Amino acid sequence: MSAQSRSAAIVGIHEYPSRDVEGRVTPLQIKAESAARALDDAGLTWRDVDAIYDAGEAGPMSGFMISEYFGLKPNVIDTTNVGGSSYEYHAAHAARDIAAGKAKVALLTYGSTAHSNMARIGVGGRGGAALSPGDNMEIFTGMTLVANYAMVARRHMHQYGTTSEQLAEISTATRYHAMRNPQAVQAMKDLEFLDIRETTIADVVNSRMIADPLHLLECCMISDGGGAVVIAAPDVARNCRKQPVWILGSGEATKYPENGGDITTSAAAQSAPQAFGQAGIRPAEIDIAMIYDSFSITVLTLLEDLGFCPKGEGGRWVEGGRLRFDRKDGPALNTDGGGLSSNHPGMRGIFLLIEAARQLRGESTSQVAGARLAVAHGNGGMLGSRHCAGTIILGRD
Amino acid sequence: MxxxxxxxxxxxxxxxxxxxxxxxxxxxxxxxxxxxxxxxxxxxxxxxxxxxxxxxxxxASGKGTLYTFSVVRQSYHPFFRGKVPYAIAWVDLDEGPRLLTNITGVTDPATELTCGQRVTVDWEEHEELNIPLFRPA
Structure with missing residues (x-):
């Protein structure tokens, strides 16, 4: 391994356990409780935090609102919101701010009651006031979130011969991991999943079509939930309770509809080379792939764009279950069960960091023996139109 | 409502x-x-x-190519829930622009549409403006 900058590390994590809070707690309360537990995990306190990163999902003007709610007076305040990839951006920015000497301990939090609110994220259609010029061109079409991603899958099939059976590999691998994670099993029970068990390729392709060619079991759940991540400078990290999980590289990028553009390539094709280049490693060295699984096609596209296989070969590459944690011939995918089968309250990016950290500490319920390197890749917005990509490379000592 | x-x-x-x-x-x-x-x-x-x-x-001539599409089978939108299954598509106009639209003039969009097929504009009339939907050419 080449010489790497190890100037900031994840030192505290917490995933809020409930996926159905039945209206008993608010997103702000989920954030605060998660923050306290993550600080406990690190052996730090509120007073150690001097940098806040917040996507504003629990309320507007969160730069001061969240600081007041937590009771903090941070020196660094970053309210970047790029949808589900916000937390990879927050981690990247925290690492930069810490390396620049602007902060010592950064706190990232997330809270959502999307399930309790009955937010019909995937199939709600788009209506109401037009928000942007782009929206004003598309508002009449009845676009759903699922259809947006389905159009990527359709084009991928047309261009490269990808099949529904190949896409189903993503769903079966994440469910395989979910069944080993008691929190994921409880989540599926609380959200009233039918027939909670390991799934087969046939189960996935025979499930109900939501938006061709995506089936029900290729779509993520809509849960409640949240979590927190604490990132610290090396001198702090060395004295924390758990072993540090170093941020080795980061990359950011955006993509939007372009005349003549290729919908099968995402912004990850731009963010991944930045992150891998900074970390000085290759995708083949990655043990753990925490990749935003809003839908099966998201992961297939991102595996290609991250460089695990050439563009268009993702379908053949994932065949045969190589993404399972107990296989040697591929990275372990979403070992917590992912958004497909464990936790998706709308913006899943923070859980990618949390499970990657668990793996590099040796704490996962689907632990890869000796895992050393992980990638966490968030895709925020919509894969088939406008989105942001955030890639984070993580490594242990 | x-x-x-x-x-x-x-x-x-x-x-x-x-x-x-x-x-x-x-x-x-x-x-x-x-x-x-x-x-x-x-x-x-x-x-x-x-x-x-x-x-x-x-x-633009109104002629173009179907770049990609999906058939929406579930929607909670008060208008579109009554339209399922309906086809949504990105269409590449011959002059270059790519626009999001719906495909009309097919009875079973899941089997009758393919990426790359030719389409032509099919205006849906409204009072203040008209909506550019597309149908197979």
Whole structure:
């Protein structure tokens, strides 16, 4: 391994356990409780935090609102919101701010009651006031979130011969991991999943079509939930309770509809080379792939764009279950069960960091023996139109 | 209860309102830069290819190619829930612009549509403007 900058590390994590809070707690309360537990995990306190990163999902003007709610007076305040990839951006920015000497301990939090609110994220259609010029061109079409991603899958099939059976590999691998994670099993029970068990390729392709060619079991759940991540400078990290999980590289990028553009390539094709280049490693060295699984096609596209296989070969590459944690011939995918089968309250990016950290500490319920390197890749917005990509490379000592 | 009509674009939106104004006459317009030739779509005030920004409106033929599509089978939208299954698509106009639309004129979109097939504009009439849907050519 080449010489790497190890100037900031994840030192505290917490995933809020409930996926159905039945209206008993608010997103702000989920954030605060998660923050306290993550600080406990690190052996730090509120007073150690001097940098806040917040996507504003629990309320507007969160730069001061969240600081007041937590009771903090941070020196660094970053309210970047790029949808589900916000937390990879927050981690990247925290690492930069810490390396620049602007902060010592950064706190990232997330809270959502999307399930309790009955937010019909995937199939709600788009209506109401037009928000942007782009929206004003598309508002009449009845676009759903699922259809947006389905159009990527359709084009991928047309261009490269990808099949529904190949896409189903993503769903079966994440469910395989979910069944080993008691929190994921409880989540599926609380959200009233039918027939909670390991799934087969046939189960996935025979499930109900939501938006061709995506089936029900290729779509993520809509849960409640949240979590927190604490990132610290090396001198702090060395004295924390758990072993540090170093941020080795980061990359950011955006993509939007372009005349003549290729919908099968995402912004990850731009963010991944930045992150891998900074970390000085290759995708083949990655043990753990925490990749935003809003839908099966998201992961297939991102595996290609991250460089695990050439563009268009993702379908053949994932065949045969190589993404399972107990296989040697591929990275372990979403070992917590992912958004497909464990936790998706709308913006899943923070859980990618949390499970990657668990793996590099040796704490996962689907632990890869000796895992050393992980990638966490968030895709925020919509894969088939406008989105942001955030890639984070993580490594242990 | 939201009304069960198709949601319509705003004629007053600063960048795209002029596009929708032209649809009253069933004219499908797009912008092109006089200086660098870049096709700009969605419409806006500045050229994305150069900083001179001399954009002119041009009229598209209404002919194009189906780039990709999906068939929506579940929607909670008060209008579209009554339309399922319906086809949503990205269409590449021959002149360059790519626009999001619905495909009409097919009875089973899941089996009758394929990426790459030719399509032509099929205006859906409304009072203040018209909507450019597309059907197989």
């Amino acid at each position: 939201a009304d069960a009509n198709r949601p319509l674009p705003s004629l007053n939106e600063a960048d795209t309102g002029a596009f929708w104004e032209a649809t009253r006459d069933k004219v499908l317009r797009y912008q092109k830069c006089d200086d660098c030739g870049t096709v700009v779509f969605h419409p806006r005030r500045h050229c994305t290819g150069c900083t001179s920004g001399n954009l002119s409106w041009h009229t």
